[in-house]
Amino acid sequence: KQEVTQIPAALSVPEGENLVLNCSFTDSAIYNLQWFRQDPGKGLTSLLLIQSSQREQTSGRLNASLDKSSGRSTLYIAASQPGDSATYLCAVLRGGAQKLVFGQGTRLTINP
Amino acid sequence: IAGITQAPTSQILAAGRRMTLRCTQDMRHNAMYWYRQDLGLGLRLIHYSNTAGTTGKGEVPDGYSVSRANTDDFPLTLASAVPSQTSVYFCASGTGGLEQFFGPGTRLTVL
Numbered sequence: 449k450q451e452v453t454q455i456p457a458a459l460s461v462p463e464g465e466n467l468v469l470n471c472s473f474t475d476s477a478i479y480n481l482q483w484f485r486q487d488p489g490k491g492l493t494s495l496l497l498i499q500s501s502q503r504e505q506t507s508g509r510l511n512a513s514l515d516k517s518s519g520r521s522t523l524y525i526a527a528s529q530p531g532d533s534a535t536y537l538c539a540v541l542r543g544g545a546q547k548l549v550f551g552q553g554t555r556l557t558i559n560p
Numbered sequence: 561i562a563g564i565t566q567a568p569t570s571q572i573l574a575a576g577r578r579m580t581l582r583c584t585q586d587m588r589h590n591a592m593y594w595y596r597q598d599l600g601l602g603l604r605l606i607h608y609s610n611t612a613g614t615t616g617k618g619e620v621p622d623g624y625s626v627s628r629a630n631t632d633d634f635p636l637t638l639a640s641a642v643p644s645q646t647s648v649y650f651c652a653s654g655t656g657g658l659e660q661f662f663g664p665g666t667r668l669t670v671l
Contacts, residue, residue, distance in 0.1 A: 490665070491663055491665050492652075494660070497659045547593070550604075553602065
């Protein structure tokens with residue numbers, strides 16, 4: 449059974465810092481990995497999608513990497529801003545199943 | 561309509577009542593999903609549909625049913641609501657193993 453773990457559960461940093469969020473998964477037979485952002489009381493917004501054949505994806509200040517063999521992904525946020533405060537979720541899609549398995553999320557707070 | 565819409569936004573329901581949560585997408589995605597999100601348990605898949613006319617059970621299907629009569633709509637029905645079904649429900653859609661997109665959610669309280 450695929451399990452997804454995100455560490456840390458919560459993170460608080462001052463504005464302007466670069467930071468890394470971690471995601472690990474137990475079964476390397478994944479189709480893709482997706483990072484989401486969730487604001488309090490809101491739905492999930494897709495940030496980045498990494499296919500299993502890719503090593504990383506970039507969008508603006510965000511960069512996500514994927515190491516399938518070690519079962520790990522990281523989300524790098526450059527020059528953090530208070531507006532980046534949210535919960536960040538990673539999810540893996542198992543091959544052939546089209547079903548996402550989610551981590552518990554990292555609650556990020558950027559302090560002005 | 562842009563993306564995925566869900567209705568109602570929130571609902572308070574008496575235990576034992578029947579309730580249907582509605583979900584509509586306009587992206588012509590083949591696959592659609594229902595998740596529930598609970599504090600400490602994260603997001604869990606309830607039911608899914610890979611294409612119109614087919615449905616499948618997810619991780620926590622008991623007490624819920626779905627139908628997929630066409631590509632755009634994927635309603636979730638609680639036949640007889642119980643307090644443990646108090647949760648936030650998210651509908652999502654996706655195409656062939658690619659990116660999944662989520663609706664804004666329905667907050668359901670069963671008393």
